[in-house]
Amino acid sequence: MFGFAAGTKKCKSRNYPVNDRSNDNTAAIMEETARLNPSIHTIHIDSLPEGWLGKNHALAKGVEQAKGNYFLFTDADILFTPNACSKALTYLKKEQADHLTVSPDLRANSLLLRGFISYFLFGFSVLKRPWTANRSKTAGGMGIGAFQLIKRSCYQGIGGHEKLKFRPDDDLALGERVKRFGYKQRLATGLHSLSVEWYPSLSLAFKGFEKNAFAGLNYSVWRGLFAVICLIMTQLLPYVFLFSSLHSVQIISALNLLLLFCLYAIAIKSLTRCSVFIIAGQPIYALLFVYMLMRALILTWIRGGIEWRGNRYPLHELKQYYKNSKED
Structure with missing residues (x-):
């Protein structure tokens, strides 16, 4: 399992990939990447505390090390365009928001799987009404695990991942807490900035x-x-x-x-x-x-x-x- 948190300060980022008890070559790949890039600081977890889910704990450990006023939570398999993060930070500041979550392009290799993904997103929209994230006076809230950019003050104000430690839907739960605690939230689509293969089959x-x-x-x-x-x-x-x-x-x-x-x-x-x-x-x-x-x-x-x-x-x-x- 692999979690990732980034802390930004004055547009200079420090990246904290977290290796949560992986049994493949994740640790070696992370260390080699860190050797080539001084902004990457690896974190390795050997055991999972009671009462935590692995990903949530990994993200919490990344935050403990991250510096700066903004955190970016994402998954290891998300593909970013070169300017995706800078565009997101600019948009967050322009909107004077505390939290920005972005939906990626979900790629699939077969027509059937692409159709199923599109239908899943349709059903998700009907059930969760994601557009309410951009309405200040409407309950709800939205969080997408592919990309969540959040102010440190907001993250701390909602209790961080300590309050989400046993939630399988931690991304959505984080977004809901942001809205419930009165912070300003924004949802955007990033179909040309973020992409991921949702599932191969x-x-x-x-x-x-x-x-x-x-x-x-x-x-x-x-x-x-x-x-x-x-x-x-x-x-x-x-x-x-x-x-x-x-x-x-x-x-x-x-x-x-x-x-x-x-x-x-x-x-x-x-x-x-x-x-x-x-x-x-x-x-x-x-x-x-x-x-x-x-x-x-x-x-x-x-x-x-x-x-x-x-x-x-x-x-x-x-x-x-x-x-x-x-x-x-």
């Missing part, structure tokens, strides 16, 4: 979703079942009703699908670099999404928690920590 995407499914639904089984039912009713059943013997039902179903395609197209144009014609595969992507959600919910329920990076985290502890984090 559908099977790995399904596996990765196991970690965040319940977190995104507030660890509620009933909320999960309700989400599945709503997806089936609004995204799939209208196709069946198109063949109804009742003319009125056919018209209502057609209008429902037309509205669905319009909203889906807006999400594609706003959040991806995919062709808008990818909406033609919507029923296939909807079926895959329902399968992924049901699979994640069932596995989490059977296991009694989530499994991540070789560790198992009990569901009752995740629920309790989620409840406590919402109350402080």
Whole structure:
């Protein structure tokens, strides 16, 4: 596992890659990179304290070493254009904001996976309403793990990663705390500045979703079942009703699908670099999404928690920590 935090001061950055118990060549690569670049200061973690998730702990350790007035949290596999960070810092200061999170271009090697990614972003937008991040008087908040630039004063004011140590959705939770504590937040798209291969295959995407499914639904089984039912009713059943013997039902179903395609197209144009014609595969992507959600919910329920990076985290502890984090 690999976390990354950067501290900036007077536009000069110090980078703190954190090696969290990796069992591959991560440590050697980090040390060689640091030898060639004096701005890089490596941190190696051998053990995980009780009550922490690995990534959250890694980011917290990076912050302990970082200097300056701004922190940038990102993942190791994000590709940046040369001026991405300077543009983000300029925008943050121009907006007089405390926190800026940026959505990257999610790349995929196959048409099916690109379509599924676009549909996931569409569903995420409907569920979390990310545009509310830019509305000061609206509740919500947004955080995207690919890029989170935050003022030191804001980070400390919301309690840092100490308050997120047992949250699998730490990126989103950080953004929500920023908004809840009254700080100014901005969300931007960085489709031409940041990119990442989300998952190399559908099977790995399904596996990765196991970690965040319940977190995104507030660890509620009933909320999960309700989400599945709503997806089936609004995204799939209208196709069946198109063949109804009742003319009125056919018209209502057609209008429902037309509205669905319009909203889906807006999400594609706003959040991806995919062709808008990818909406033609919507029923296939909807079926895959329902399968992924049901699979994640069932596995989490059977296991009694989530499994991540070789560790198992009990569901009752995740629920309790989620409840406590919402109350402080």
